[in-house]
Amino acid sequence: MTDKAHKARQPSYATLKYEVDGAVATVTFNRPEKRNAISSEMVKELLAALGEVEADPALRVLILTGAGKAFCSGMDLETLQAISTQTAAENLGDSREMARLFHRIYSFPKPVIAAVNGAAIAGGCGLASLCDFTLAVPEAKFGYTEVRIGFVPAIVSTFLLRQVGEKHARDLLLTGRIIGVEEAHRIGLINEIVPAEKLIARARELASQLMENSPASLICTKRLLSDHARVQLDTQIQAAVRENAAIRATKDFREGISAFLEKRKPQWSGE
Numbered sequence: 001m002t003d004k005a006h007k008a009r010q011p012s013y014a015t016l017k018y019e020v021d022g023a024v025a026t027v028t029f030n031r032p033e034k035r036n037a038i039s040s041e042m043v044k045e046l047l048a049a050l051g052e053v054e055a056d057p058a059l060r061v062l063i064l065t066g067a068g069k070a071f072c073s074g075m076d077l078e079t080l081q082a083i084s085t086q087t088a089a090e091n092l093g094d095s096r097e098m099a100r101l102f103h104r105i106y107s108f109p110k111p112v113i114a115a116v117n118g119a120a121i122a123g124g125c126g127l128a129s130l131c132d133f134t135l136a137v138p139e140a141k142f143g144y145t146e147v148r149i150g151f152v153p154a155i156v157s158t159f160l161l162r163q164v165g166e167k168h169a170r171d172l173l174l175t176g177r178i179i180g181v182e183e184a185h186r187i188g189l190i191n192e193i194v195p196a197e198k199l200i201a202r203a204r205e206l207a208s209q210l211m212e213n214s215p216a217s218l219i220c221t222k223r224l225l226s227d228h229a230r231v232q233l234d235t236q237i238q239a240a241v242r243e244n245a246a247i248r249a250t251k252d253f254r255e256g257i258s259a260f261l262e263k264r265k266p267q268w269s270g271e
Helices: 004-010 040-055 077-083 088-106 124-127 154-164 165-173 183-186 196-211 215-228 230-249 251-260
Strands: 014-023 024-029 060-066 070-072 112-116 120-122 133-136 142-143
Touching: 014 040, 024 040, 024 196, 040 088, 060 070, 060 196, 070 124, 077 251, 088 124, 088 154, 088 230, 112 124, 112 196, 120 124, 124 133, 124 142, 124 154, 133 183, 133 196, 142 183, 154 165, 154 230, 215 230, 230 251
Parallel strands: 024 060, 060 112, 070 120, 112 133, 120 142
Antiparallel strands: 014 024
16 A cells, blocks of 8 residues: 555644554554543543554554643543543443453554653553553653552453563552652563653654564464453452442542542542
């Protein structure tokens, strides 16, 4: 397919920027004024963009990155406010959609490179770490901060255990602490630390290296890696979705969201 034909096919999104250069697609989280926070619309659009990349046989590699100073700062305030008033059925539906997105990235048939240009927090950290390769600038920060607002990092925990091991996963998920790139690299959360001015160039260099390999072999290898854990992962994700939805009905969750929005210290009840 010619570059002209590719440009004609490039979809338009409200929360993302979708670009094609040769056989490489780049999807940029494009809400810099919100630090690229995740909204329900972004989840839907990202799933749609992944479908576009998978359906195009001329595209070989996907790069995910963020506009502005952050990669992705997690769930946005409007979405958090909406969650606190949703029904149990709505919460279960939202949890399933987020699980679908995470699993889609983790098992995507084509190589996915995260070019982390800044903070990757909570769900944003999940998006960064689920990719096949995670490159990050020296200023990037990572953290699964859900417990700080009475939430549960349930869905991402199923993947994180496989990536960094149980001891590191327990540390990150239970403390909710923010870590820098050096520690993220040491525990295996990211692959490389790259100067900001070279981040996208390095991602494209890695994409070129991957494209020297057989497309069929890459797809088969990725499928093999995903299939190793598929049965166990599917079971764990179902349990995680239930936990993710259930925590939203607790007093601690409502207090955590209120405290976060009001910029005060939460008063936990344990209920």
